[in-house]
Amino acid sequence: MKARRIGRTVLPYILITPAIVLIVYFKIYPICNTFLDSLTYDGSLSLGNFSTLFGDKYFWDSLLVTVKFNLILTPLQIFLALLVSLLVNADVRGIGAFRTIFYLPATMSTAVAAIIWNTMLNPNSGVINSLLGMLQIPPQPFLTSSSQAIYCIMLITTWIGVGYWMMFLLAGLKNVDRAVYESARVDGAGWLTITLKITIPMIRRTLAFVLIADTTINLLMFAPMQIITSGGPQRSTAVLMYEAYKSYFLYVDKGRGDAIVAVLLLIIAFVCAVQFLLINDRGEKPGKAGKGGAGCEKV
Amino acid sequence: MKRYRKLKTVLIYLGLCLIAILTLFPLFYAVASSLRSDTEIFQYAMPFTLRTLLPVRPTGNAYREIFLKYEFYRPVFNTVVVSAAAILFGCLINSVAAYGFACYEFRFQKPLYALVLFSFMIPFESITIPLYTVVDGLGWVDTFAGIVVPSIADGLVLFLFTQFFSDFPQSLFEAARVDGATWADSFFRILVPLSVPVFITASLMIFMTHWNSYLWPLLIARSPDVRLIQVALSDFRGAHTTEWSNLYAASTVSALLPLLLFFPFQKYFVQGITSSGIKG
Numbered sequence: 001m002k003a004r005r006i007g008r009t010v011l012p013y014i015l016i017t018p019a020i021v022l023i024v025y026f027k028i029y030p031i032c033n034t035f036l037d038s039l040t041y042d043g044s045l046s047l048g049n050f051s052t053l054f055g056d057k058y059f060w061d062s063l064l065v066t067v068k069f070n071l072i073l074t075p076l077q078i079f080l081a082l083l084v085s086l087l088v089n090a091d092v093r094g095i096g097a098f099r100t101i102f103y104l105p106a107t108m109s110t111a112v113a114a115i116i117w118n119t120m121l122n123p124n125s126g127v128i129n130s131l132l133g134m135l136q137i138p139p140q141p142f143l144t145s146s147s148q149a150i151y152c153i154m155l156i157t158t159w160i161g162v163g164y165w166m167m168f169l170l171a172g173l174k175n176v177d178r179a180v181y182e183s184a185r186v187d188g189a190g191w192l193t194i195t196l197k198i199t200i201p202m203i204r205r206t207l208a209f210v211l212i213a214d215t216t217i218n219l220l221m222f223a224p225m226q227i228i229t230s231g232g233p234q235r236s237t238a239v240l241m242y243e244a245y246k247s248y249f250l251y252v253d254k255g256r257g258d259a260i261v262a263v264l265l266l267i268i269a270f271v272c273a274v275q276f277l278l279i280n281d282r283g284e285k286p287g288k289a290g291k292g293g294a295g296c297e298k299v
Numbered sequence: 300m301k302r303y304r305k306l307k308t309v310l311i312y313l314g315l316c317l318i319a320i321l322t323l324f325p326l327f328y329a330v331a332s333s334l335r336s337d338t339e340i341f342q343y344a345m346p347f348t349l350r351t352l353l354p355v356r357p358t359g360n361a362y363r364e365i366f367l368k369y370e371f372y373r374p375v376f377n378t379v380v381v382s383a384a385a386i387l388f389g390c391l392i393n394s395v396a397a398y399g400f401a402c403y404e405f406r407f408q409k410p411l412y413a414l415v416l417f418s419f420m421i422p423f424e425s426i427t428i429p430l431y432t433v434v435d436g437l438g439w440v441d442t443f444a445g446i447v448v449p450s451i452a453d454g455l456v457l458f459l460f461t462q463f464f465s466d467f468p469q470s471l472f473e474a475a476r477v478d479g480a481t482w483a484d485s486f487f488r489i490l491v492p493l494s495v496p497v498f499i500t501a502s503l504m505i506f507m508t509h510w511n512s513y514l515w516p517l518l519i520a521r522s523p524d525v526r527l528i529q530v531a532l533s534d535f536r537g538a539h540t541t542e543w544s545n546l547y548a549a550s551t552v553s554a555l556l557p558l559l560l561f562f563p564f565q566k567y568f569v570q571g572i573t574s575s576g577i578k579g
């Protein structure tokens with residue numbers, strides 16, 4: 001930030017006050033409030049909420065579902081987004097139209113996507129089962145089965161997410177100097193070698209950002225579980241976010257809700273820190289990421 | 300070598316078309332099904348023929364029904380009002396603060412700006428439930444204020460404005476100041492007219508957030524008077540599970556406005572999302 005004038009007046013403070021007050025009151029304060037509340041049990045400071053939560057089998061089930069959902073979905077989304085972004089980085093006619101098409105699902109809300117896919121995946125009259133029937137595959141229960149529901153939700157969120165993350169990765173790819181590829185090709189490197197040894201390391205910062213942002217979004221995924229499955233069947237899609245929502249608004253058990261939200265916030269902070277360290281540590285050379293490249297250089 | 304290159308182009312197009320079909324199919328199917336009757340959808344569901352996909356007798360009945368019978372225009376109208384208010388206040392408060400950060404130097408500037416950056420590293424979804432307690436305390440449940448006010452100050456939007464404003468030469472404002480212009484003169488008469496692109500990007504980002512948000516309106520705005528579109532859509536599914544054509548029509552309406560805005564403003568959209576990638 002280039003600040004130029006030493007102001008001895010109060011003017012800049014007046015200019016920033018509304019924004020800062022709103023940020024502190026509606027963003028920072030609720031978090032502190034929740035941590036404090038989660039540590040309050042029967043009116044006194046204690047770990048009561050957490051010991052109750054940790055003794056609850058449903059909490060551990062829910063944590064497991066959340067971890068499974070993330071461990072499969074996030075790498076899948078990023079891998080596909082990377083493939084698609086490499087594809088739309090190609091220099092062929094009409095590529096702009098394809099980029100636009102691929103991004104379209106990202107303009108939609110998760111609620112719309114969940115509703116459309118839910119009817120398409122209906123076991124009895126859904127179009128996906130009709131298509132499978134054409135291929136002689138028997139109808140699948142999809143979202144009504146405890147073994148398939150979570151994967152169906154992954155499918156839906158992948159459909160929305162790939163185009164969105166593609167846009168970020170494409171912006172990163174655009175910053176890589178084409179001459180680098182040319183010289184590698186002259187040296188006889190194939191497409192796979194170039195991609196693995198040159199392209200991916202060059203967009204490391206963008207990838208790091210996408211990884212962090214995607215993980216946090218997926219950790220907090222809520223709409224499909226609430227709209228389609230209500231956490232079921234047999235709690236197979238009851239992620240932590242949905243458990244927190246239920247604790248507050250269905251069971252009216254604020255202590256449990258506060259404790260779950262506190263756990264979620266800690267997980268998010270932890271994941272961000274780990275990913276950040278991992279990716280920033282690996283032989284980082286500042287300034288090599290390309291000008292304006294999406295990354296996390298400001299943290 | 301030339302033949303190899305041709306083959307490569309063909310493969311690229313094949314891949315592109317395959318992904319395009321996977322991407323567009325649900326959209327196409329939703330729009331096509333919104334133009335048919337429920338009997339028709341169920342009748343031709345199995346086995347798979349062309350009639351499974353395309354309307355035999357197209358009808359706009361579903362749209363008439365959701366708007367007239369189920370008053371779907373109310374959540375649409377509410378969401379437009381909420382988005383407009385959020386854009387107005389969001390642009391004003393964040394751009395003025397960004398002007399303060401970009402064009403002045405003051406004590407505690409760095410820690411205060413760090414606070415802004417920190418605030419947008421926290422995903423909004425993670426604070427919605429804690430935020431509910433705070434907004435409930437203000438008595439703002441089921442009000443437009445409850446929906447809009449907590450989201451007005453946005454670290455990302457503020458950051459966007461600050462980045463844009465700090466590229467202007469200070470001499471621009473110096474000259475105005477010498478001529479006796481106040482900060483408001485230089486801000487509204489000089490800076491704002493020169494910053495139209497960033498205002499468009501910010502407005503689009505705010506609009507998309509509000510039009511597509513689900514969790515926060517679900518918690519804070521349950522009553523039909525203030526209900527927003529995505530919540531109305533999911534309520535609709537809960538109440539009328541078997542009315543598929545209506546569901547598809549309501550989904551199409553909910554998806555349409557962002558889509559229509561996306562085409563003319565594509566450039567600004569992409570600028571918005573990629574600049575949020577520089578955040579941190």
